[in-house]
Amino acid sequence: MNCLWCMEDRNNNLGWSDFFILNKQNGFCESCLSGLQQLSGKRCSLCSRMTEFEQCSDCEWWRNQFKSDPLEYNYSVFQYNSFIQEIIAKWKYRGDYVLGEVFRPYVYAAFIEKFTTQKKNLIAVPIPLSEERITERGFNQAEMLAGFLPIRQELLLQRVDGEKQSKKSRKDRITTKNPFSLEKMVKNPVLLVDDIYTTGTTLRHAARLLIESGCPEVYALTLIRG
Amino acid sequence: MQQNIMENFSELATVLDGKLLRIEEIPFKSTMIELLLSKKLLDTKPAITKTLLTTTCKRCGNKDNRYFAEIPCKKCSRTHLYCRKCIEMGRVMECESLYYWIGPPAIWPTHQNPSSWEGTLTTAQEKAANRIKTAIINQEKEILVWAVCGAGKTEMLFPGISKALERGMRVCLATPRADVVRELKPRLLQAFEGVSIQALYGGNEDKGKDAQFVIATTHQLLRYQSAFDVMIVDEVDAFPFHADPSLPFAQKRAAKQNGTTIYLTATPRQNLKKAINRKKLPHVFVPVRYHGHPLPIPTLKMCYSLQKDLAASRAPSRFLPWLLKRTNPERQLLIFVPTIDLVNRLKTPLLDLFIAHRLINNETELDAVHASDEKREEKVMAFRQKKLKVILTTTILERGVTFPSVDVAIFHAGHDVFDEAALVQIAGRAGRNANDPNGEVVFFHDGKTEAMLEAIYQIKQMNKRGGF
Missing domain, CATH: 3.40.50.300 (P-loop containing nucleotide triphosphate hydrolases)
Incomplete structure (x- = not known):
């Protein structure tokens, strides 16, 4: 078994599972895993950012700006650091699909911890990519993440314009008009899934659209709190 | 407009001849690519092939299953393989093809007096330089230049490179290290002023224009196929060239069939030394530094x-x-x-x-x-x-x-x-x-x-x- 990241041999203790499940490569070695920093300790109850306060300054700002926040809250798994940035770059932009597998147990555990018990009939809705991005990358990273969850996934949203978020400034992002359109109405609570929560604009655009068309509650699960 | 481009084969050939590209890497619109295919100027081959036991990436030659992974592809709505080995050069997938030129070969200019270098060679350097020149003229398959550190290897190449450029040959100087490409580029630009020179390494923009003389990291050769009459590989023994089988693979494929490959090294590894001893690999040895003083002993x-x-x-x-x-x-x-x-x-x-x-x-x-x-x-x-x-x-x-x-x-x-x-x-x-x-x-x-x-x-x- 080789580490998906550094390609070094992961362990020399071959077991029966290795014999029966050939080519099952979905993990990092210990030392590569240690480069991932999970969010821990006190976090903002709304956006999952690590902070001493109940709510962080960003979320405060959001609340002052708009009277009602369409997003109940966001929950993220990892802290942003240069290592995860490298992984994301290779996974998403280079299109190394299988790298996403390393996040499966973490995303699953986060879901179990935060969403299973209280929410019934939750539907996972991945944040879509534009047609252009889809053909370029061959897959949508948010769909892959949503696929790790033990709930139904529906592709309810579609993207209208196609500009990359990461190429825009903070101000541009917050003031852009809603880039999504809704395929059909939902009466279930929705869990939006995406890879990175940076300013929260994308998720709130999607959430607003869902709420306006009658969705009772919208939550978000993201891999990284940027 | 398109018809015009079509008639101008030679310009197209300089861009596409000798390359092996993913469709995104071809600098033309899709309509143009279709036209070239229908006119039998461009051909394709599957990017990843499977036989009963082995899967091969046709771009990097990878056959190691650990470097293949599956992707549920949105383009073709199937789940299939892609190659992880050469993914840094752009992902190659099973549903895709690699494109190569089958039209008339590119014609590169013949230069009257390509070398603008004004230095002189020492006797030891000259001996090696002449040997290299003969190898190029006689289209010998390969030759190893074993020269001590500081022998002035780059200068020894100049007469041979000049000869090749005089004959309108295409030349590549490849090295495993990007640092070395960066260091060589200004020196070569100075030594061959009238010649089109292009430096290729990860993250460099020189990619658009296509030159007769290419300086590249060995990774970049993955995009070439039967392109160079003269292929010079500097520091053959350096990491990662000797450790990664796809690099020698790319280097061999990038040279033309009747082309000459020149290996340079100060410290040949066992396999090369063995080849020399068995007289399988002709070589020329340069034991003196250009200044004529001995090597410092540690x-x-x-x-x-x-x-x-x-x-x-x-x-x-x-x-x-x-x-x-x-x-x-x-x-x-x-x-x-x-x-x-x-x-x-x-x-x-x-x-x-x-x-x-x-x-x-x-x-x-x-x-x-x-x-x-x-x-x-x-x-x-x-x-x-x-x-x-x-x-x-x-x-x-x-x-x-x-x-x-x-x-x-x-x-x-x-x-x-x-x-x-x-x-x-x-x-x-x-x-x-x-x-x-x-x-x-x-x-x-x-x-x-x-x-x-x-x-x-x-x-x-x-x-x-x-x-x-």
Whole structure:
């Protein structure tokens, strides 16, 4: 078994599972895993950012700006650091699909911890990519993440314009008009899934659209709190 | 408009002939690509092929299953393989094809007098240069140039390259290291002023225009197929060329069938030495440096508490006494350590040490550099311009870089990363300038290794063959 990241041999203790499940490569070695920093300790109850306060300054700002926040809250798994940035770059932009597998147990555990018990009939809705991005990358990273969850996934949203978020400034992002359109109405609570929560604009655009068309509650699960 | 381009075959050929590209890499619109396909000017082959037992990536030659993974592809709505081995060069998938030119071959200009180089070669260099030239003229398949560090390998190539350019041949100089490409580009631009030259390495923009003379990292050759009449591979023994089978694969494919491949090295590895001994690989040996002085021979300094010192982020005990008694304290100092961790840990203690003994005036005169250092190029440049007096480094500076007047120290020379080739190369950094042809090379170790002894033996042997 080789580490998906550094390609070094992961362990020399071959077991029966290795014999029966050939080519099952979905993990990092210990030392590569240690480069991932999970969010821990006190976090903002709304956006999952690590902070001493109940709510962080960003979320405060959001609340002052708009009277009602369409997003109940966001929950993220990892802290942003240069290592995860490298992984994301290779996974998403280079299109190394299988790298996403390393996040499966973490995303699953986060879901179990935060969403299973209280929410019934939750539907996972991945944040879509534009047609252009889809053909370029061959897959949508948010769909892959949503696929790790033990709930139904529906592709309810579609993207209208196609500009990359990461190429825009903070101000541009917050003031852009809603880039999504809704395929059909939902009466279930929705869990939006995406890879990175940076300013929260994308998720709130999607959430607003869902709420306006009658969705009772919208939550978000993201891999990284940027 | 399109019809016009179609008629102008030769221009198309210079862009596409000799390449093996993914569709995104072709600099034309899809309608144009379809036209070229229908006119039988372009052809395709599947990017990944499967037989009963093996899967092969047709771009990088990878057959190792560990480097293939599956992707549920949105383009073709199937789940299929993609190659992880060459993914840094753009992903190759099973549902895709690779494109190559089958129209009339590209015609490159013939140059009357391509070389604008004004230097002269020494007798030893000239002998090798003539041998290279003959190999190119006679279209010999391959030849190894074994020249000691500082022999002036690049200059020895000039007559051969000139000859090739006179005949309208396409030339590639490939090396495993991007640093070396960056260093070679200005020198070659100067030496061949009227010739179109292109430098290719990860993250460089030179990609658009297509030149007759290409300087590239060996990775970049993955995009070529039967392109070059003359393929020169510098530092064949360097990492990662010898460790990654897709690089020799790419290099062999990028050369034309009747092309000439020239390997350059100062420290051939076992496989090449064997090929020489069995007379399978013709070679030319250059045992003297261009300035005619012998190679500096490393001295060994045993340090019993080496591990303890390094663990405590201290220089080895015998380092300071040596440092204070150097024959020429004016020389700059290159300090090699085996790991990045040590580079980071030793920087401050060394700064303190150098300042305490007034060997440097302020802390800007010492710096540390390693492979993933963002300011790597800047720091190397600063050292070359003598703004830095001391540089602490990993093996990244072991080869391909020339500093005029340095002393070299290795901390923990017995470490695995310092194999025979690395040690010979590192020792070869010293005494490269005619004005200061000597330099001290000291291995600080806690027990001699085979690699250290072999390296010293090899250096002595080369000096002997050079007539010293």
